[in-house]
Amino acid sequence: MEKTFDEQLTSTKELQFTALEKELQDKLGIKKLTPDILKTLELLSPAGYNHAAELLADENDFSGVDLVRFGKSIDEIMERKTFRQRSLLLQFRGALKQYRKYYEYEQISGTTRKKVQLIPEVAFREALANALVHRAWDVSANILISMYADRIELRSPGGLPFGVTKDEYLRGYISVPRNPIIANLFFRLKYIEIFGTGILRIKNAYVDEFVQPSFQVLPNAVMITLPVLHAKTELSKDELLVLEQFETGELLSKRELVTLTGLSSSKLSRLLAKLVSDHRLTRIGAGRATKYQR
Known part of the structure; x- marks a missing residue:
């Protein structure tokens, strides 16, 4: 089985683990980060360190x-x-x-x-x-x-x-x-x-x-x-009306929303565009197959 990137060996021989040691002391109660613990965490093998160890070392050459x-x-x-x-x-x-x-x-x-x-x-x-x-x-x-x-x-x-x-x-x-x-x-x-x-x-x-x-x-x-979270009071009456139609988690088209809310097609188009822009609804699909979901 092909090894994942973090399992593959690195050519780097010397690594420092001050941040990892402190985290293990705080979370797991170890006294000192030893080679045996590094082996238990699968960061070290007889062949040397792997990429996971390098990524967790205090300094490395990776992006961030x-x-x-x-x-x-x-x-x-x-x-x-x-x-x-x-x-x-x-x-x-x-x-x-x-x-x-x-x-x-x-x-x-x-x-x-x-x-x-x-x-x-x-x-x-x-x-x-x-x-x-x-x-x-x-x-x-x-x-x-x-x-x-x-x-x-x-x-x-x-x-x-x-x-x-x-x-x-x-x-x-x-x-x-x-x-x-x-x-x-x-x-x-x-x-x-x-x-x-x-x-x-x-x-x-x-x-x-x-x-x-x-x-x-x-x-x-x-x-x-x-x-960012917003209070319901920040929504207009019509926006609340539209969002209430999604309380059961359904996917709804604009045509279905026109029937459910009684709002005009043009007004609903403006409301849906704003609710999508505000990340209150997600648009799925395109053209006539477009539907919306909370």
């Missing part, structure tokens, strides 16, 4: 995460951070720190402090871990994280692993880790839950919301869009 926060348009870059040639654990922490900086805040009401998440942290963590674990690391390209006022987009290099269809990926029916050694370590460190549940956990984070995450699967990339 390119994170940009935009202003009112893509021409207005407010901040840019690049996490590359360093441990995947440091990349994960660095990107998570930026998320918390811009999408979490404390709300004080009287003597009570409440943490408010504009985007569910569990959804961002799962999307980020999913990108790091399942991306094609033999492709010299960064994971791109674009932060906007109304959403976060995460683009991961490499399409789906061989043998996994788009439908199976979106429904969580099957899990084929592109990098099984890295996936197993992320599981041990509780960065990810049971294998194959990441997409379902992202969807569940939005289960009671009017905005929904979207997933785009291309031959050489996967993009996940996480919209």
Whole structure:
């Protein structure tokens, strides 16, 4: 059986694992990262280190995460951070720190402090871990994280692993880790839950919301869009009426929505375009076969 990229040996002989050792101390209670533990984690064999070990080392020669926060348009870059040639654990922490900086805040009401998440942290963590674990690391390209006022987009290099269809990926029916050694370590460190549940956990984070995450699967990339949560009161009466038709999870055409809502075809076209733009609905298909889904 052909080895996955993270299982293949690297020519690098000397690697330092300060970040990995600290994480294992904090999460698993080890005292010191020894060669025997590295072997147990499948990072080291008698033949030497593999690519997984190199990716988890403090320094390496691999791509990483390119994170940009935009202003009112893509021409207005407010901040840019690049996490590359360093441990995947440091990349994960660095990107998570930026998320918390811009999408979490404390709300004080009287003597009570409440943490408010504009985007569910569990959804961002799962999307980020999913990108790091399942991306094609033999492709010299960064994971791109674009932060906007109304959403976060995460683009991961490499399409789906061989043998996994788009439908199976979106429904969580099957899990084929592109990098099984890295996936197993992320599981041990509780960065990810049971294998194959990441997409379902992202969807569940939005289960009671009017905005929904979207997933785009291309031959050489996967993009996940996480919209900012909005209160129902921010929606117009007609927008609420349209969204209420999707509460059972059905796929509906514009013609069906005209019948269900009583709205005119032209008005419904404008409403659907806005709801898709706001990531409250997803457009599926084209032309007369176009349908919509929450």
